[in-house]
Amino acid sequence: MDFGYILTSTEGRIPRSQWWAGVAILLVISIILGVLVSFIFGGPFTLVGGIATLILQLILAYPYYAVSAKRFQDRDKPGTLALILIAIGILQTILTLIGVMGNPLSQNALDWIFSIVLLIVAIWFLVELGILKGTSGPNTYGPDPTEGRA
Numbered sequence: 231m232d233f234g235y236i237l238t239s240t241e242g243r244i245p246r247s248q249w250w251a252g253v254a255i256l257l258v259i260s261i262i263l264g265v266l267v268s269f270i271f272g273g274p275f276t277l278v279g280g281i282a283t284l285i286l287q288l289i290l291a292y293p294y295y296a297v298s299a300k301r302f303q304d305r306d307k308p309g310t311l312a313l314i315l316i317a318i319g320i321l322q323t324i325l326t327l328i329g330v331m332g333n334p335l336s337q338n339a340l341d342w343i344f345s346i347v348l349l350i351v352a353i354w355f356l357v358e359l360g361i362l363k364g365t366s367g368p369n370t371y372g373p374d375p376t377e378g379r380a
Contacts, residue, residue: 236300237293242372243304244297249359252297256290280327287323291316298355303371304364315351318344 236244236252244252263286271279295316299309322344325331332338367374 236297238296240296240299240309242300243364243369243375244300245304245364245375246301246360248375249297249301252293253360256294256297260286260290275326275333277327280323284320284323284327287320291320298359301359301364303369304375305358305362306365306369306371309371315348315355318348318351322348 231248231251233252233255236248237255264283267273267279267282267286271282273279295309295312298312298315302309302311322331325340325344326333330340331344332341364374364376367377
């Protein structure tokens with residue numbers, strides 16, 4: 231498995247197994263860096279911690295986009311759909327950082343709206359990218375990544 235290709239290229243297609251592997255790697259990295267931000271800066275709800283969290287999200291956005299775009303392309307859909315979840319997450323962090331959103335102990339209506347939208351989009355991504363089979367045979371984005379595998 232070529233993790234360099236999986237996490238950095240937006241060209242071509244990948245099967246579900248490679249998407250799961252890429253997402254697992256990014257999740258582990260996110261958790262480790264999130265714990266470090268909380269330990270060093272006091273968590274994402276302090277000003278410096280919020281800025282650090284936003285920077286980490288921006289750094290990890292491209293690898294997440296790359297892995298998800300290739301899965302959307304495997305389903306013969308535009309890879310730019312992967313930007314939906316990324317944009318919602320970054321927007322939520324920015325709104326929290328500037329004080330529009332509440333905090334975990336004092337949530338406002340906007341927090342609830344974002345939470346519901348994120349949940350719906352995350353479930354869609356999980357089903358679309360992690361569960362449903364890709365297009366059989368070649369499609370607009372390249373050859374079937376599972377052809378020739380037993």
